[in-house]
Amino acid sequence: MGLMEFFREFFLGFWDYETPKIMVVKNRTLGVIYRMVQFLVITYFIWYVFISQKAYQDIETRPESSVYTEMRGVGILGDSIRDTTEYVRPSEGGDVISTILRREVTHNQTQGTCAEHYNVPNANCTTDADCVMGEMDFDGHGQRTGRCVPYYNYTFKTCEIRSWCPIEEFAAVREPALVQAVNFSVFIKNAIHFPKFKVLRGNIKPRKPKKLLKCNYHPDTNPYCPVFKLGYIAEQAREKFSELCRTGGVIGVFINWKCDFDVDPSECIPTYSFRRLDLRKNLPSSGYHYWFAKYYIKDGLEYRTLIKAYGIRLDVIVHGQAGKFSLIPTIINTVTAMTSVGICSIICDWIMLTFIDKNEVYSERKFDDASKDPRPPTVTEITLTSFGSTHSDLSDGIPL
Numbered sequence: 001m002g003l004m005e006f007f008r009e010f011f012l013g014f015w016d017y018e019t020p021k022i023m024v025v026k027n028r029t030l031g032v033i034y035r036m037v038q039f040l041v042i043t044y045f046i047w048y049v050f051i052s053q054k055a056y057q058d059i060e061t062r063p064e065s066s067v068y069t070e071m072r073g074v075g076i077l078g079d080s081i082r083d084t085t086e087y088v089r090p091s092e093g094g095d096v097i098s099t100i101l102r103r104e105v106t107h108n109q110t111q112g113t114c115a116e117h118y119n120v121p122n123a124n125c126t127t128d129a130d131c132v133m134g135e136m137d138f139d140g141h142g143q144r145t146g147r148c149v150p151y152y153n154y155t156f157k158t159c160e161i162r163s164w165c166p167i168e169e170f171a172a173v174r175e176p177a178l179v180q181a182v183n184f185s186v187f188i189k190n191a192i193h194f195p196k197f198k199v200l201r202g203n204i205k206p207r208k209p210k211k212l213l214k215c216n217y218h219p220d221t222n223p224y225c226p227v228f229k230l231g232y233i234a235e236q237a238r239e240k241f242s243e244l245c246r247t248g249g250v251i252g253v254f255i256n257w258k259c260d261f262d263v264d265p266s267e268c269i270p271t272y273s274f275r276r277l278d279l280r281k282n283l284p285s286s287g288y289h290y291w292f293a294k295y296y297i298k299d300g301l302e303y304r305t306l307i308k309a310y311g312i313r314l315d316v317i318v319h320g321q322a323g324k325f326s327l328i329p330t331i332i333n334t335v336t337a338m339t340s341v342g343i344c345s346i347i348c349d350w351i352m353l354t355f356i357d358k359n360e361v362y363s364e365r366k367f368d369d370a371s372k373d374p375r376p377p378t379v380t381e382i383t384l385t386s387f388g389s390t391h392s393d394l395s396d397g398i399p400l
Helices: 003-014 028-052 179-183 230-236 241-247 327-354 359-366
Strands: 057-060 064-072 075-077 080-082 096-115 143-150 157-165 185-194 199-202 227-229 249-260 271-276 289-298 301-325 382-384 390-392
Touching: 028 327, 057 327, 064 096, 064 301, 075 179, 096 143, 096 241, 179 230, 179 241, 185 230, 185 249, 185 301, 199 249, 227 230, 230 241, 230 249, 230 271, 230 301, 241 249, 241 301
Parallel strands: 249 301
Antiparallel strands: 057 301, 064 185, 075 080, 096 157, 096 301, 143 157, 185 199, 185 227, 249 271, 289 301, 382 390
């Protein structure tokens, strides 16, 4: 066959029309496979696609949200009283709020010169030559002066630095933990807007603000009371509160809105979950702490009190998804389900033409070329028993 003849037949065959041919094959095994595959496909679309995933709905996954937080409680540490002004950061509230559980305080620091801490690299010295004049040690607490001085009241020496003195590692005072913070309350107010459906929801029932002063959240009895004890948050995050007091930690507060607007929007109630977010494998980055200072003037000199604070940081993260019946996704998924049922026939045809006895007979009966068969079409019935025996009733008298 020449190249031109090949392209000619390909071009003419491209315009041929193919139509399915119905052939009844009475084989119990093949019939059971066919119905089982049909059942699995139909069950998948009815139960998972339409009932579980609600594929008949139009979905919105990017709502607009706002969060306001507030912490309440008063603790007593020694002779001092700690209120929200002392232990809450930031004071205005937002989607991130933290509370101080333990402090390391360095009192009466002033700007001057003092000995560098001995744990800083290359800080230990014996002579001034070991401390290069004007070298900035970025791993230390200040700028070196080039002098080698005694380390406070100890016998060894370190390089002198210009910094806030005395340095924190030498003079810091560790205060006991504020264990009463386990009963502090965190109020989380959240509003969420689904612009596609024009629905605005909040996690607080309107006209009942006074009850928020007395209640605590419970998923069954008080779902509209977003007030959580710090101890409850640590417990839900599977963390020990005593360990959080020691090292601090970051806990995510996840507010999940999953709404079905085919029913009344008032049925849309958020759920809350809590999870530790920072690393905890005794790494230098584990836990949560930060520094801040309080400045004051004494005898004409500027002093500061440096505070290293360990605490719990709460990151409020809002997720929202809403759905409502829509004709377009319903039609698309229904057509997809009906089309997928056709896979059953393809699978069974492949089994029939590949693995079952007499597959050549089935192949001849299944595929006909109407342009090359001058005989008029006849109705053919093929019966296949489970043992593979066949009989036929053909109008032309030719047995299988």
